[in-house]
Amino acid sequence: MAAPVLAKRPCEHPSSSSTSSSCRDPKRHRPITPAPCMMEKHDDAAEAAPSQSQSQPLLPGLPDHLAQLCLSPLPPRLLHAVCRPWRRLLYAPSFPPFLSLYALLEDAGDGHAASFAAYDPIAARWDALPAPPMPSPPPTLWHPSFLSRRLPLQCVAAAGRLVLVAGSTQSLRPALPRPLVFDPAAPRWLVGPRIPLAPRRWCAAGAARGRVFVAGGVGAGYDLAVARSGASWDPAAPSAAWEAAPPLRDGRFSRDAAEAVCSGGKVCMVSLRGRGAKEGAVLDLDEGRWEDMPPGMLAGWKGPAAASPDTGDTIFLVDEEHGALNAYDRETDRWRTVAEAERLKGALEMAAGGGRVCVVADGGKKVVVVDDVTTPKATTTRRNSSSRSTAAPRMWEVEAPEGRRIVSLHVLPRMTRPE
Secondary structure: OOOOOOOOOOOOOOOOHHHHHHOOOOOOEEEEEEEEHHHHOOEEEHHHHHHHHOOOOOOOOOOOHHHHHHOOOOOHHHHHHHHHHHHHHHOOOOOOOOOOEEEEEEEEEOOEEEEEEEEEEOOOOOEEEEOOOOOOOEEEEEEEOOOOOOOOOOOEEOOEEEEEEOOOOOEEEEEOOOEEEEOOOOEEEEEEOOOOOOOOOEEEEEOOOOEEEOOOOEOOOOHHHHHHEEEEEOOOOOOOOOEEOOOOOOOOOOOOOOEEEOOEEEEEEOOOOOOOOOOEEEOOOOOOOOEEOOOOHHHHOOOOOOOOOOHHHOEEEEEEOOOOOEEEEEEEEEEEEEEHHHOOOOOOOOEEEOOOEEEEEEOOOOEEOOOOOOOOOOEEOOOOOOOOOOOOOOEEEEOOOOEEEEEEEEEOOOOOOOO
């Protein structure tokens, strides 16, 4: 992987999979810069006079549409390194996209200033996203009454898009009456339909089968109907309405911003983040009913969690106290340790995609990428000394943009750029 300096990490030959490209090149990063399509002002003269490389065919003797078919199986890092026409092709809307990291950022000096950026693992740089069309008053990340706690601005990656679903204003009221959707293929923000019942904050939010899912939360004040309600929406169809989900049994999912993680056709969520006492609930999407969370899953849910279809639909979780990356086994109702490292302690957020797990660590100053998590591995830990020991997954780090901290993280297709 979807900064000023990139920490040293293993350097390998490019993979043959376009969706598993990662930040393995040890070159130094450029500071965060707006992508060309995000610039507010364009150089019309430059656009009117295409360079010589723009008129070159992708492959001599072949029309470009056939050349794209020939080039699409090649690793993105190779295409980026060969020539400018191939490099431009990587970011064309018609070319298969590789995966990138998308982050909600806060200014390290002024926590009230929030912005969005995407990390391009091929170019090894952060690109700024355009500012979303925030309502007035906009959501805020800090409040004088909560000096030791950041106010959540809840984002979800679904259907290849980044969706903002809930947040709080400076007056501690719900900030988003409608979801805000960023489409990397456009690339631009769209406004979705009004959230059912009432705008909410401190809810459970996640992605389930390509749809945005929200449940619980509070509105301008506590309302049991809102606290028990749930809904889902397809961000690929912005004009479509929200669909109601089965109501929760009670309003306990209204005290914190919680992750709703989908795995095996079930949406799993807990009432509180971190290691405190919590309650869990599971929505069976096929049966349309809520269930109690299995006791082993609930007991081991001690940090941020994520899942992705391309990581085997496995739920991964970081034990923020021990720095252990754990994977949940549904058959045994147990968590197995995939990797354990000092750098994973105090994990804040995480995302999964492309066979990798990405963990926000060090107070939001860096992302720790854990590679090849789809391969089952047994690791000896102090809690299970009889486990079989194998080589741990490789890890490397991506630093946040200079002067920024990462608040939340998501894996999505890369942004397109003008040809």
